[in-house]
Amino acid sequence: MSGGLVPLLLKALNGGLIVTLFAVVGQVAQPKRFAGIFSAAPTIALANLTVVVLTVGTTDLRTYAIGMTVGAAGFLAYALGCQRLLDRFGSLPGSAASFVLWFAVALPGYWLVTR
Amino acid sequence: MTEREHVGFDWSKVGDTTPRDAAVRFGFGAGVSLGAALAGARFGALAGGLFLAFPAILPATLTLVEEHESTRQARRDCRGAAAGVPGLAAFALVVILVPDSPWISLPLATAAWLVTAVVSYLLWRRVREAFGLDERPLSDRHHHPPHRPPREVGTGFT
Numbered sequence: 001m002s003g004g005l006v007p008l009l010l011k012a013l014n015g016g017l018i019v020t021l022f023a024v025v026g027q028v029a030q031p032k033r034f035a036g037i038f039s040a041a042p043t044i045a046l047a048n049l050t051v052v053v054l055t056v057g058t059t060d061l062r063t064y065a066i067g068m069t070v071g072a073a074g075f076l077a078y079a080l081g082c083q084r085l086l087d088r089f090g091s092l093p094g095s096a097a098s099f100v101l102w103f104a105v106a107l108p109g110y111w112l113v114t115r
Numbered sequence: 116m117t118e119r120e121h122v123g124f125d126w127s128k129v130g131d132t133t134p135r136d137a138a139v140r141f142g143f144g145a146g147v148s149l150g151a152a153l154a155g156a157r158f159g160a161l162a163g164g165l166f167l168a169f170p171a172i173l174p175a176t177l178t179l180v181e182e183h184e185s186t187r188q189a190r191r192d193c194r195g196a197a198a199g200v201p202g203l204a205a206f207a208l209v210v211i212l213v214p215d216s217p218w219i220s221l222p223l224a225t226a227a228w229l230v231t232a233v234v235s236y237l238l239w240r241r242v243r244e245a246f247g248l249d250e251r252p253l254s255d256r257h258h259h260p261p262h263r264p265p266r267e268v269g270t271g272f273t
Contacts, residue, residue, distance in 0.1 A: 007152070008149060008152050008153070008156070011148050011149060011151070011152040012145040012146075012148050012149040012152070013145065014148065015144040015145050015146075015147060015148020015149070015151075015171070016140075016141040016142070016144040016145030016148065017141070017144070018144065019140055019141065019143060019144025019145075019147075019148075019171050019172050019175075020137055020140045020141045020144060022172055023140040023172050023175065023176060024129060024132060025124075026172065026176060026192075027128055027129070027131070027132060027176075028124045028125050028126050028127075028128045028129055029122075029123075029124055030120075030121065030122070030123055030124070030125055031120040031121070031122070031191065032180070032184075032188045032191035032192050032195065033120070033191045033192070033194050033195040033198070033236070033240070034120070034122045034195055034236055035192055035195055036191065036192040036193060036194060036195015036196040036197070036198065036199060036236075037195050037196065037198060037199030037202065037232040037233065037235075037236050038172070038199070039170075039172045039173040039176050039177075039192055039193075039195065039196040039199070040172075040173070040195075040196040040197075040199030040200055040202060040203055040232065041172065041199070041202075041228065041232075042167070042168075042202075042203055042206040042207075042224070042225065042228050043144060043171055043172060044144070044147055044148050044151050044166065044167050044168070044169060044171050045167035045168070045203075045206060045207070045210075046221065046225065047144070047148045048148060048151050048152060048155070048163070048167055049167070049210070049217070049221060050221065051152075052155075053217040053218075053221075058214055058215050058216075058217055060160035061210060061214040061215075061217060061220075062210070062211055062214035063159075063160035063161050063164060064155070064160045064161075064163055064164035064167060064210070065164060065207040065208075065210035065211045065214070066161060066164060066207070066211060067160065067161040067162060067163060067164020067165045067166075067167065068164045068165070068167040068168045068203070068206070068207040068210075069168075069204055069207045069208070069211075070164070070165055070168075071164065071165040071166060071167055071168030071169060071203075072168040072200055072203040072204045072207065074165070074168065074169075075168045075169070075170055075196075075200050075203060076197060076200040078170050078173070079170075079173065079193055079194075079196040079197035079200065080197050082173070082177070082193045083190050083193045083194060083197075086177065086181075086186055086189055086190050086193060087186070087190070090181065090186065091177040091178045091180070091181035091182075091186065091189050092178050092181075094177075095170075095173065095174040095177045095178065096174070098170075098174075099170075099174075102169065102170065106165050106168075109165075110161065110162065110165055113161065114161065
């Protein structure tokens, strides 16, 4: 079952490893604007979907991916808004405050898809 | 018009990653991945799917880039991430279209992400050059003197 303790831990471990790997690729990429595309890599998707396939099969894969398209719209809002907030507040508060933008787009999008 | 930025990889910078940097990124990645897994387990696959596109690398990277380089470089990373979002959508689209063969669709989706993100970046760069769009000069105003040139890191880019 997808919510069991072992799959949860595997997803967390997988997520940590894949994010670290892509972050290193982003670190060596130049210029910084090009490196940024690696900050929008589907790391969490790869980490989670691999474990989902291994533990419960492909049944929910399509539904996960539909949800991901909505989340991607939220990601765009995050990245666009974060540029402004970085200038105003600096990276840590700015990037933290930008999560509000992700939720502001992703949650109404989720509501629309589930209607 | 500004000089065209050279796109590439400086692999010598791999050694610049400190154990702390790696730990921060691992922590962000593990945390967001666990959050996505919990959302999926509690609210179903659609809600879990939302969090597959939750920013995981970006916040950690922005913090570390600002710390090691500058706010200007962090903002550039942020702009690149925005340009890379079509790649995320391309990844999801491939999985939607080929859900029953995951060992084909997941590598294919990853390839689709990379191609789409790079093309999107190059298109955006072309638009920026064509219309003379560049960064607003107010960047780094809270962290550096206004006329200080951006710190050069690595080789071959502005």
